[in-house]
Amino acid sequence: MNVDHLVTMANQIGAFFSSQGTHEEAVDGIADHLKRFWEHRMLQAIGSFVNAGGAALEESGLQQNVVEAVRRLVPPQNNTPIIDAMHNPPHR
């Protein structure tokens, strides 16, 4: 996935939820939106990017509330998105 593109999209989401309440409410809103609408490869890609940190993350311009929301969804330790009650059908 094109990380630059994901960063742009995520920042747009962040900009909307920044206007919706407190910082914590914004992080909640962003995390909920990403979980509801982003496919797991997208979450994984941005999660890996955020968790790798460093200069790339700093220079990307990714907003802080988005960083926090992504870390909530894709914990640093295993880079796999948390999906409640995973229920994937067996591959045929």
Added chain:
Amino acid sequence: MASLNSLDYGTPKRTSETLVTLEIDGVSVTVPAGTSVMRASTEAGSKIPKLCATDSLEPFGSCRLCLVEIEGRKGLPASCTTLVEPGMKVRTQTEKLQQVRRGVMELYISDHPLDCLTCSANGDCELQDMAGVVGLREVRYGYEGANHLKSAKDTSNPYFTFDPSKCIVCSRCVRACEEVQGTFALTIDSRGFASVVSAGQNGDFMDSECVSCGACVQACPTATLMEKSVIERGQPEHSHVTTCAYCGVGCSFRAEMKGTEVIRMVPNKDGGANHGHSCVKGRFAWGYATHKDRITSPMIRKKITDPWQEVSWADAIAHTAAEFRRIQAQYGRDAIGGITSSRCTNEEVYLIQKLIRAAFGNNNVDTCARVCHSPTGYGLKTTMGESAGTQDFDSVADTDVIMIIGANPTDGHPVFASAMKRRLREGAKLIVVDPRVIDMVDGPHIHADYHLQLRPGTNVAVINALAHVVATEGLLDEAFIAERCEAKAFETWRAFVRDPRNSPEATEAVTGVPAALVRGAARLFATGGNAAIYYGLGVTEHSQGSTMVMGIANLAMATGNIGRRGVGVNPLRGQNNVQGSCDMGSFPHELPGYRHVSDDATRALFEADWGVPLSNEPGLRIPNMFDAAMDGTFKALYVQGEDIAQSDPNTQHVTAALTAIECLVVQDLFLNETAKFAHVFLPGASFLEKDGTFTNAERRISRVRKVMPPLAGMGDWEVTVALSNAMGYPMHYDSPSEIMDEIARLTPTFTGVSFEAIDRLGSIQWPCNGEAPEGTPIMHIHEFVRGKGKFVVTEFVPTPEKVNGRFPLILTTGRILSQYNVGAQTRRTANVAWHDEDRVEIHPQDAEDRGIREGDWVGITSRAGETVLRARITERVQPGVVYTTFHFPESGANVITTENSDWATNCPEYKVTAVQATLVSHPSEWQERFERFTREQVRLVEERKPVHAP
């Protein structure tokens, strides 16, 4: 021209709570007050002779055939213009009336060709009928006097002929153009014997303002205005009621047939959306269904540089299933997906998303709403609780203030625009919010009270400024808000919108709209009575599309304009079944009925019915599919009735993604732009070849009826069933009706819907269930679907697409009346007579600055690419803004649009692209490559190897 099976009552139906009883020919008749004597008599079973009267038009009283005798009244009043009164005694047939009527007919026939047996209206001519009814046996005037028999025909219109030699100057055509269509293109020139119907300034129809809606042809009682298809093929002998496959109005038509050949499409007067009216597309542009470009055999190939090989359906399905399974085995379950079609029925779309969820095992399904009204789904669901408009079209008849935002109804929803224009002529006020001077701003007898000609990309600033006026000048509907809306959310929103940064004065520099205009418009909207907002893609196709939809909902709730006739939030859905496509679960995050895939209870319902576990994760949206394809993790795609290579933004990115896909399956009528990258082509069926339902912009579910067998031998739903079975997920349905029964079983808003119910009621607006067994024309009447309405703060965030020295202009896009979307259908009809290429509209000042004149080739360059279009110099666009349509693939309109999109839904920001315009002398590099690639792909189809006989 009389449509088959249609009784003409002579004058329009009236509704009134007061009933009037009168006596007609000794029989007591009771009708609503305001009904004409003519209509009352027809309803009682006794038809009064007529020629200038027809029930789609107001009475005119010119032909003098419908005279009656009324006890106690002098003379012989015309029954069409005489209203019923209590106790009236009418006689419709007396010796005196017989003589008068015969005399009238003698006058008509004295100046009329006597070629009935070879006339195209033979047997379907009201003049002929009346001659028979009055018992005309001779014309005492003879035929040697002055006459119009040698008047020249006007055959300029590709679809109908005007033959003035047969005209009886009843003025029905003129009145139809005024009252029904609202274009006022026709008039009666001169007086007395010299009277003649004139189009425009006495020119021919094609040179006039005529928009070829066909209302005049339908109204004409003789062969004067006649469809060329009837002249050439003869009259139809049976008909089927079906629904148009073009725009989101969803007009009901009678397909009039001879055998399996369509002779003409006539708008159905009982159509709930269109009430007997139509536009040029639905009325006349249906010939694409049997165009020579139709591909009717399945085809496969290994590489897109290979020639196509025709194969049998069995082989094509088996090959597709095998490829999809191979790719999943190699790349993972999520490496494949599909795109459903708004061209297809609800039943067909439902099966595609079922195939993807149950057989593919993922949620990688999306639909064309992604690129048009997905923000409507998000915004209205968030604020009101349902992803659809709140009203029916008829509601406009009770509207006092119409606000049109980012829509061009005369071009995109012409039949509904006619209803809007009628209401405006009756005195309703109009506010237009659009960067362009659309036709509604200034048309025949209509004029916008306010035109907020904003800069593209500043919608949210404008809606916030309108709301600021409402919230600071005491114009809030406090009682409605207190009763119907969440208090805390409202308080937060009110504090936000009252902030001076949202005032018209503060936003003027950004929007370009003078503050005084914004204040005037807001005051009118809030105090002018019933106020309704109609909006289109000029709202949704922006980086803040969803935010703007919520801003619209905020304004409607703030002024109490929800929950009754005449008000509401009305998204003008573009396509015939885009609403239905969304309803049926085409989104990657929602099952049918707009329920999130993570909703365990809903998922359990579908799992129990479908017999398989389903994924609870959102799948890929269309733009994400392209990104994943470029990434190498998305390798197969099933595209039904969509042309993403033409319709989606940043064409070069899309085609690069399609090239990266290993198995692209396209199901369509023609070799479209996407099919040029395909490995499997499955021939699709047009709307004339299918049974099912479409859902229009009013949530109206209407029947689509098959009038001819599928040219390719299989219906689209049958193909999906076959593919599912081949992939190992069993599907079996005996008919599309069974599919709708399953939908109804699983979707609470559809529980009362069935083919039987639709046939009985004519059409049904969902929700249709126990609470609303006959459907729901108006929503949110007592409470919102989510309970209380939710105000949402809509902070203006400027688009990232900035103009600068290199790209100083803003390009915005739209539609034109005669062509439809990517043009796959309309380009293959005579509609090219009106629009045979996309042009770029440029303001005279911008053109002069660049040395560009009318018709010059102009290079349009953006950060994404470059294309070349011919110039149209016009003041409809403001300086700094250029505009084009996207109906011709060679225009490359989407080569220059970017990947900017709505924050919530990824709906592309088609309406704001920073560009430069330059005078050029040759096509762009992309256009040259496109031309070569197209030539090659057309050759590969034309040289396709036929299927070998067993």
